Amino acid sequence: MKPIRVALAGAGNCAWSFSQFVAQAQAEPDTRLPGLMCHTVGGYRLADVRVVAAFDVDEAKVGRSLAEAFTAPAIAATGFTALGTDRDAPVLPAPLLDGLAGPLGSVVTPAAAAREATPEEVAKALVEHDADVLVIALPTGASRAIRMFAEAALTAGTAVVNCTPEEIARDEELARRFTQARVPLLGDDLRSHLGATTLHTALIELLLSRGLELSRTYQLNVGGNTDFLNLADASRSATKFASKANALRAAGATDVEGVAGPTGFIGHLGDTKLCFASIRATSVLGSEVEIDIKLTVEDSPNAAGVIANAVRAAKTAADRGLAGRVDGPSPLLFKSPPRGLPESEARAAFLAFAS
Missing domain, CATH: 3.30.360.10 (Dihydrodipicolinate Reductase; domain 2)
Structure with a gap:
């Protein structure tokens, strides 16, 4: 199958663990890895995922390769394995907006390019990198930045996985626009794998x-x-x-x-x-x-296992012609989906979607 081309909005701890999980799967494509609930989702293995670009505002990350960015001082997650195919993916500047408001501003220095970046440039980069799925993993509370990325993905026709608690999938008007644009939208607020x-x-x-x-x-x-x-x-x-x-x-x-x-x-x-x-x-x-x-x-590897399911579910939804909010996999993958279910029902719904 064609690779699933993933872009990351936020090159932080969860992105680092997810990228390592992808690298491990690429090195062992037919191995059932611990913590990977489904070896295939819609026919896609985790080994079929490629991280093609990331966006960030940290001067220690912007303009560097993905592998270099994950050595930044703000990264706390453990390095279990080196990146493989995706190590040279570029980390591009994101518009600063409210991403570093609050305590984060005391530990992260914004890149000059982030102060000048525009939403239009983000949408253009998603198209240029032919991204199938955008994973939004920005700081909680960065409402303007999170919504900017959702809008950029909508413009680019890129499916969205909203890992943040910001109401994106639960926003009726925004979800309607995703439906009209024939773009899948999964969210909101990623659950940890066993958290x-x-x-x-x-x-x-x-x-x-x-x-x-x-x-x-x-x-x-x-x-x-x-x-x-x-x-x-x-x-x-x-x-x-x-x-x-x-x-x-x-x-x-x-x-x-x-x-x-x-x-x-x-x-x-x-x-x-x-x-x-x-x-x-x-x-x-x-x-x-x-x-x-x-x-x-x-914390971060616990999120990576769910992102591994979510990106494959988003691409599967696109393959099946689903658009807007995708209810089947969301109750298992997110804390606050538009339609929540008890754990056992959510698991059954996800497995039915994945098969």
Whole structure:
């Protein structure tokens, strides 16, 4: 099959882990890799993916190759393997807009080219690099920058995977325009492969399937990468809290006292994320059930496994003539899709789409 040509909006930690995962698959194309839920999606292997370009605003990344950009000081994710075919893909300047607003401005110096870049240049670059899919992995809260990339992809006819909590797929007007342009749109807010929300919602579904009544729950997340630094600003994290609330409601936690979201930046954790979750429920004869868990994961590889599914789903949707919001794979891949489903139903819907 023809390669899936992917462009990355944001050459950060998640992009680095995803690019490594692609490189590993390219080196071992017929191996079932740990963490890859589906070896093929729509007939595409992960080895069929090519990262052809990236966009960023960091002066340590812009104008460099993809491999060089991922050595920038802001990168905290572990380097597990060297990039292969895609190592020389260019990192192009993105318009600065609100990408570095908040705490990120204290650790990232914007490139001069980013101050001069335009949305029209982004759309032109997507066409010139013949990108099939644009993965938007910008900082949460960078609303103007995220929407600019969605508009550029719409202009270029490039399918979009929105990894951010910004409402792109949930935006009725924008989704309508993607439908009219015959361009697939997947989102919003990428789930981790086995992360806090996935575990939390799976436990909620389990309790509800046994007839228990939920009374209260919480999910608290801390980490040390630039994502958590950015989310330490309440003005940047608001959409993340809303997205996680959507995920809990889709799992069945309606009218339940609770909160879920990022609650702290601890620099020495690096790319490690800690989740502390609690669920209280009532069972037979009013007896109480209490679940308290701690989950420790490396944050960025946990996202890479889902992006690996999402880009192949987006290209498959385009191959099948689907346009606008693509509901089949989205409930499993995103926290806040337009139509959420419990974990088991979401998995079944994704597998049906992938086959």
